[in-house]
Amino acid sequence: xxxxxxxxxxxxxVDPATNPLTAIERGFYVGPPGAxxxxxxxxxxxxxxxxxxxxxxxxxxxxxxxxxxxxxLNETSDIIASYVDVSSNQDLEKLxxxxxxxxxxxxxxxxxxxxxxxxxxxxxxxxxxYIDPSRGYYEEEDVDLFVxxxxxxxxxxxxxxxxxxxxxLKAIVETLLADGKHPVLLFDSMDRMSDNAAFSxxxxxxxxxxxxxxxxxxxxxxxxxxxxxxRIDADRFDHLHIQAPIDVRTDAEGCRFLExxxxxxxxxxxxxxxxxPELVRWSGGVLRxxxxxxxLAGEEAxxxxxxxxxxxxxxxxxxxxxxxxxxxxxxxxxxxxKQVHASGRFVQVSPSDIALIATRRVLAYREQTxxxxxxxxxxxxxxxxxxxx
Amino acid sequence: xxLPFEPEQPAQFAFRIVEASGANVWYSAIVASQATEAIxxxxxxxxxxxxxxxxxxxxxxxxxTFERAVHGSTCRIWxxxxxxxxxxxxxxxxxxxxxxxxxxxAQTDSTIVVLVMSAESYGKLQSSAPNLASWIGGSVFHxxxxxxLSSDARAARLNELRLWGSMSDADVVRSAxxxxxxxxxxxxxxxxxxxxxxxxxxx
Numbered sequence: 401x402x403x404x405x406x407x408x409x410x411x412x413x414v415d416p417a418t419n420p421l422t423a424i425e426r427g428f429y430v431g432p433p434g435a436x437x438x439x440x441x442x443x444x445x446x447x448x449x450x451x452x453x454x455x456x457x458x459x460x461x462x463x464x465x466x467x468x469x470x471x472x473l474n475e476t477s478d479i480i481a482s483y484v485d486v487s488s489n490q491d492l493e494k495l496x497x498x499x500x501x502x503x504x505x506x507x508x509x510x511x512x513x514x515x516x517x518x519x520x521x522x523x524x525x526x527x528x529x530y531i532d533p534s535r536g537y538y539e540e541e542d543v544d545l546f547v548x549x550x551x552x553x554x555x556x557x558x559x560x561x562x563x564x565x566x567x568x569l570k571a572i573v574e575t576l577l578a579d580g581k582h583p584v585l586l587f588d589s590m591d592r593m594s595d596n597a598a599f600s601x602x603x604x605x606x607x608x609x610x611x612x613x614x615x616x617x618x619x620x621x622x623x624x625x626x627x628x629x630x631r632i633d634a635d636r637f638d639h640l641h642i643q644a645p646i647d648v649r650t651d652a653e654g655c656r657f658l659e660x661x662x663x664x665x666x667x668x669x670x671x672x673x674x675x676x677p678e679l680v681r682w683s684g685g686v687l688r689x690x691x692x693x694x695x696l697a698g699e700e701a702x703x704x705x706x707x708x709x710x711x712x713x714x715x716x717x718x719x720x721x722x723x724x725x726x727x728x729x730x731x732x733x734x735x736x737x738k739q740v741h742a743s744g745r746f747v748q749v750s751p752s753d754i755a756l757i758a759t760r761r762v763l764a765y766r767e768q769t770x771x772x773x774x775x776x777x778x779x780x781x782x783x784x785x786x787x788x789x
Numbered sequence: 790x791x792l793p794f795e796p797e798q799p800a801q802f803a804f805r806i807v808e809a810s811g812a813n814v815w816y817s818a819i820v821a822s823q824a825t826e827a828i829x830x831x832x833x834x835x836x837x838x839x840x841x842x843x844x845x846x847x848x849x850x851x852x853x854t855f856e857r858a859v860h861g862s863t864c865r866i867w868x869x870x871x872x873x874x875x876x877x878x879x880x881x882x883x884x885x886x887x888x889x890x891x892x893x894x895a896q897t898d899s900t901i902v903v904l905v906m907s908a909e910s911y912g913k914l915q916s917s918a919p920n921l922a923s924w925i926g927g928s929v930f931h932x933x934x935x936x937x938l939s940s941d942a943r944a945a946r947l948n949e950l951r952l953w954g955s956m957s958d959a960d961v962v963r964s965a966x967x968x969x970x971x972x973x974x975x976x977x978x979x980x981x982x983x984x985x986x987x988x989x990x991x992x
Contacts, residue, residue: 418811419891
């Protein structure tokens with residue numbers, strides 16, 4: 401293999417935008433310490449209808465964990481699990497109560513051949529729409545006026561979803577259960593929803609209806625599910641899993657894991673022994689950032705004419721990465737970052753603070769205990785940035 | 790606010806993206822807002838010189854056209870401009886739809902997307918489309934058109950290339966003129982450093 405081929409192969413293997421499914425198929429998956437995939441699988445093994453929520457920063461490996469989870473669950477004899485990238489099925493901005501139920505019905509129909517054709521047709525019509533031949537010819541009929549009684553039966557949690565759709569899904573689940581399979585659905589990408597109220601409505605209605613139908617469900621939710629009123633959404637789940645970055649300052653086991661991720665992808669000594677921990681250090685423990693830095697360092701080494709990636713290339717990559725993270729920040733945000741960097745303390749008080757976490761300028765290592773840090777790639781650059789403080 | 794990046798010339802950036810490898814590779818070239826079209830065209834010209842028919846430039850006018858263009862392109866390197874007209878809601882939409890922006894390699898072993906935009910536009914992307922920004926990661930390069938390497942740096946680099954290729958400058962120019970120069974990005978860089986970028990398409 402020529403030098404060029406070695407570097408090209410390496411750079412392709414650490415591309416941060418590679419589909420996690422492809423990375424798993426290529427054998428690049430390394431289980432992190434305390435992998436949430438194992439925790440989720442364990443929960444479903446003893447509680448197949450559990451409602452589980454995953455919250456974590458961008459690039460922390462949530463999708464990878466869901467895919468690993470799906471594979472493990474499908475190795476369990478009495479569970480059938482499906483992974484759904486909600487954003488591929490549905491415009492997230494138009495996500496409303498009933499959508500997850502419709503997606504679930506459609507997915508589970510694929511898991512069995514023993515479904516009545518009319519039920520299958522109803523699900524398809526509800527999910528994808530249909531042509532109503534009566535439209536345009538409909539004439540209003542006389543309708544007897546209904547006078548409600550004094551007793552109002554309590555409405556189910558899924559008030560906006562017609563009961564008939566819930567009943568149809570329940571019938572599909574019963575067929576699967578008769579085949580000895582508990583259905584589990586893993587819904588990805590909902591952390592990209594920007595409408596907080598819409599996410600709350602989905603959690604209140606669809607998750608409740610899925611549970612009532614006997615389906616185990618995992619949702620990837622937005623980071624704000626851990627803050628303020630968002631916490632109410634998290635409380636509607638049986639289990640909350642936080643996929644935080646690995647605190648590279650204190651977590652030696654976590655650092656070894658991150659190095660092993662690089663080792664798995666970097667063949668033939670292309671990444672030097674001292675370059676590896678350097679990349680881990682600058683990544684801040686965010687998996688996708690580690691990949692991005694590894695790729696940049698590879699490009700630096702290649703264009704430098706080097707045979708292997710060294711500390712020098714890793715540091716150059718970190719500098720470039722940090723500068724790119726600073727683009728677009730307002731002066732008040734820069735001041736906030738400086739403050740956090742100097743004090744090591746961060747209390748989220750505004751949407752702009754949450755945005756600093758969502759964009760990984762601030763890393764939330766353990767939100768419950770308030771352990772935050774400015775992304776290490778940004779830290780050294782802050783001294784060069786003007787201040788209004 | 791943008792801390793100064795060490796700038797690259799369009800040709801240097803073109804070498805970088807031609808050499809890139811991966812199923813779904815994303816870059817951003819940060820340029821002066823009035824120069825996006827010219828620099829995108831120059832990057833494509835050099836890229837196509839190194840690897841023929843590898844790059845195409847498209848100007849997009851909305852999130853929808855961007856999605857369609859990226860997804861529909863069969864060219865190995867898709868270079869986009871026009872992002873200065875994207876507001877926060879356009880970037881937010883693209884962030885939600887990020888999955889649909891994934892390019893599956895068709896005939897080629899890798900697909901590369903390059904967003905040529907101003908620093909201000911990249912700032913909007915970063916704040917309104919953080920998921921998409923994480924695909925780009927640190928692959929953000931300041932590309933400046935008129936940048937010239939210092940004469941010392943140019944001489945040093947040319948010397949490295951002469952040692953690497955065991956050839957003289959005249960040999961390289963002659964081979965390029967005769968169309969026998971190997972299709973290697975280092976030779977392309979060599980020609981550009983000799984101010985003979987015009988021979989790229991011939992070699």
